[in-house]
Amino acid sequence: MTGLRAKQKADRNRRILEAAASLFREVGYDSARIEDIAERAEVSVGTFYNYYENKGDILVATVSMEVEEVLESGKAIVENPPPTTLEALQVLIDQYFDHSLVYLSKEMWRTAMATSIQQPESPFSRRYTELDGRLCDQVSMLVQKLQLRGAVMPGIDAVAVGQMVFNNLNMMFLEFVKDEAMTLETLKERVARQNRPLAVLISSPKIQ
Amino acid sequence: MTGLRAKQKADRNRRILEAAASLFREVGYDSARIEDIAERAEVSVGTFYNYYENKGDILVATVSMEVEEVLESGKAIVENPPPTTLEALQVLIDQYFDHSLVYLSKEMWRTAMATSIQQPESPFSRRYTELDGRLCDQVSMLVQKLQLRGAVMPGIDAVAVGQMVFNNLNMMFLEFVKDEAMTLETLKERVARQNRPLAVLISSPKIQ
DNA sequence: CTTAAAAAATGAACTCATTCAATCTTTTTT
DNA sequence: AAAAAAGATTGAATGAGTTCATTTTTTAAG
Numbered sequence: 001m002t003g004l005r006a007k008q009k010a011d012r013n014r015r016i017l018e019a020a021a022s023l024f025r026e027v028g029y030d031s032a033r034i035e036d037i038a039e040r041a042e043v044s045v046g047t048f049y050n051y052y053e054n055k056g057d058i059l060v061a062t063v064s065m066e067v068e069e070v071l072e073s074g075k076a077i078v079e080n081p082p083p084t085t086l087e088a089l090q091v092l093i094d095q096y097f098d099h100s101l102v103y104l105s106k107e108m109w110r111t112a113m114a115t116s117i118q119q120p121e122s123p124f125s126r127r128y129t130e131l132d133g134r135l136c137d138q139v140s141m142l143v144q145k146l147q148l149r150g151a152v153m154p155g156i157d158a159v160a161v162g163q164m165v166f167n168n169l170n171m172m173f174l175e176f177v178k179d180e181a182m183t184l185e186t187l188k189e190r191v192a193r194q195n196r197p198l199a200v201l202i203s204s205p206k207i208q
Numbered sequence: 209m210t211g212l213r214a215k216q217k218a219d220r221n222r223r224i225l226e227a228a229a230s231l232f233r234e235v236g237y238d239s240a241r242i243e244d245i246a247e248r249a250e251v252s253v254g255t256f257y258n259y260y261e262n263k264g265d266i267l268v269a270t271v272s273m274e275v276e277e278v279l280e281s282g283k284a285i286v287e288n289p290p291p292t293t294l295e296a297l298q299v300l301i302d303q304y305f306d307h308s309l310v311y312l313s314k315e316m317w318r319t320a321m322a323t324s325i326q327q328p329e330s331p332f333s334r335r336y337t338e339l340d341g342r343l344c345d346q347v348s349m350l351v352q353k354l355q356l357r358g359a360v361m362p363g364i365d366a367v368a369v370g371q372m373v374f375n376n377l378n379m380m381f382l383e384f385v386k387d388e389a390m391t392l393e394t395l396k397e398r399v400a401r402q403n404r405p406l407a408v409l410i411s412s413p414k415i416q
Numbered sequence: 417c418t419t420a421a422a423a424a425a426t427g428a429a430c431t432c433a434t435t436c437a438a439t440c441t442t443t444t445t446t
Numbered sequence: 447a448a449a450a451a452a453g454a455t456t457g458a459a460t461g462a463g464t465t466c467a468t469t470t471t472t473t474a475a476g
Contacts, residue, residue, distance in 0.1 A: 005423075005472060012425095034463065044426045049464070114322035120386040129386070160402045164376045167402075171375035178328040178337070194368045194375075201409040213442060213453075242433060252456045254435085263433065 013051055015041040020058045025103070029059060029111050053122045056115030060124040063104060063112040067131040070099045071138065078142045085143075085151050086199040092142055093169050093195075094188055096135070100173070101184070109177040136166040143202075156202050168194055223249040224259055228266045233311075237267060237319045261330050264323030268332040271312060271320040275339040278307045279346065286350045293351075293359050294407040300350055301377050301403075302396055304343070308381070309392070317385040344374040351410075364410050376402055 019040035023032040034055060038045045052058045074092055081088035100109070116125040140162025146152040169191050176187045227248035231240040242263060246256045260266045282300055289296035308317070324336040348370025354360040377399050384395045 008472095009424085033461095045463090046426050046465085047424080050424065055463070110325050110328070114326040117318050117325070117382065117386060118322040120318070157401075157405045160405050164372065164402050164406065167379035168372045168375040171379055174325065178325060193365075194372050197365045197368050197410070198372065198406060202405070216442095217454085241431090253433090254456050255454075257434070258454070 012041070012043055012047065016043065016048060016051055017058065017061060021062045021103075024059065024062065024108060028105070029108055052124070053119070054115075056111060056119065057122055057124045059108060059112045060115050060122075060128050063108070064124065064127050064131055066099070066103050067128070067135070070096055071131070071134055073099060074135075074138050078138055078145060081142055081145060083151065085146055085203045086196060088142060088146055088151075089139075089165060089195055089199055090188075090192055092139065093191055096169070097173070097184055097187060097191075106177045106180060113174065113177070132170070136163055139163075139166040139169075150204055152202050153204050161198065161202060165195060165198065220249070220251055220255065221259055224251065224256060225266065225269060229270045229311075232267065232270065232316055233313075236313070237316055260332070262327070264319065264327065265330055265332040267316060267320050268323055268336045271316070272332070272335050272339060274307070274311050275336075275343070278304055279339070279342055281307065282343075282346050286346055286353060289350060289353060291359065293354055293411045294404060296350060296354055296359075297347075297373060297403050297407055298396075298400055300347065301373075301399060304377070305381070305392055305396060305399075314385040314388060321382065321385070340378070344371055347371075347374040347377075358412055360410050361412050369406065369410060373403060373406065 016037065020032070020037045023037055023040060026032075034045055034048055037058075038048045041048070052061070074095060077088075077092045077095060082091055104112075112128070116128040119125050120129065140159045143152060143156075143158040143162045143165070147154065147156065147158050152158065172187060172191050172194070176182050176184075224245065228240070228245045231245055231248060234240075242253055242256055245266070246253045249256070260269070282303060285296075285300045285303060290299055312320075320336065324333040327333050328337065348367045351360060351364075351366040351370045351373070355362065355364065355366050360366065380395060380399050380402070384390050384392075
């Protein structure tokens with residue numbers, strides 16, 4: 001078994017993904033036609049559909065790569081967070097937000113989110129959802145870390161708090177990408193305001 | 209000015225909306241073609257597009273009717289909520305969830321949400337966003353009411369807390385509609401667990 | 417080495433959402 | 447009441463995403 005078939009498959013998959021990602025960046029999601037993506041990847045339109053269920057799918061795949069990077073960069077913060085609860089949460093969240101528009105436009109985010117909602121059973125949507133779950137876990141882990149350090153009161157359900165913080169920032173991010181006029185700064189400020197009450201309440205009195 | 213034109217317009221609008229809503233319920237969103245909706249409403253395809261910008265738009269319009277009802281039924285709870293914070297939040301939220309699948313299937317919710325994300329500038333997406341905002345306000349108002357009553361500690365930012373609770377339940381609802389297997393009961397339990405830490409922390413000690 | 421079976425690629429054909437120039441209807445003006 | 451203007455309707459044409467029967471390539475068996 002030489003694996004020639006597997007090698008060709010992986011190569012085609014990479015070419016299609018790269019072709020799509022570059023075209024999306026150049027002309028935007030809507031203007032990039034499957035025919036164009038297929039041509040740049042040097043495959044036929046039919047082959048494109050052998051690798052991705054539909055157009056939205058390949059965008060979700062692109063976004064997934066981006067989220068992987070964000071997860072990686074968040075790891076460092078969770079391992080060695082700032083002392084106070086509010087600060088620690090904010091540093092992690094700002095990191096997420098700052099990363100979000102490096103490779104992707106708001107339009108691309110909108111389409112990716114919409115696709116992953118509309119076709120939750122497609123493989124790449126599952127992957128996107130799974131990555132979302134890992135981001136959520138990362139926030140929960142930060143809260144747990146702070147609890148171990150004594151910055152967060154014992155007895156608090158760190159996982160529940162982490163999920164709530166994550167769900168909140170996720171919705172705020174959604175509002176952000178829906179509004180072309182909103183700046184990253186505005187987003188950060190709003191999330192900071194919303195986190196403050198919870199962060200203060202769960203913090204140990206002596207640290208506060 | 210007889211208003212004949214205005215009357216015909218309102219009538220056509222109603223016919224299109226009813227035709228679409230019934231077709232969506234019968235065959236699902238994707239299988240309902242614009243041509244079929246137009247035929248049932250006894251207008252041409254072109255006329256459909258004079259009333260709605262695109263297919264997603266009319267689904268969002270259907271959802272809007274549903275959310276208006278939910279808002280209305282929530283009003284009573286906000287005006288006279290149960291005594292404890294946790295209970296009050298849960299009763300309002302459960303009310304929202306119980307209402308959610310009366311007229312709409314999970315598939316319809318997914319498509320509506322996806323549309324409102326993907327085309328945030330279209331009139332009906334704006335409407336959806338506005339309704340979301342009103343739901344969020346309703347939760348905030350509940351927290352404020354509880355604060356006035358003394359159930360929630362003074363000094364807490366009721367609006368920020370309300371927004372966080374709403375964003376959390378909204379994300380949980382999104383997860384719910386993405387997962388055909390998840391039941392309403394599971395959804396309610398999960399949200400209840402997530403709300404507990406916050407609800408306990410913001411409650412006045414004597415009430416708790 | 418030949419042959420059979422399995423896997424993958426292909427692109428013309430198909431489906432539907434969307435558009436728009438022509439037509440018809442209602443309202444306003446003279 | 448007739449003519450002009452404004453407002454709406456219409457459905458054939460358009461175009462992009464998606465499908466699928468056929469062909470080609472790769473692997474396994476004899």
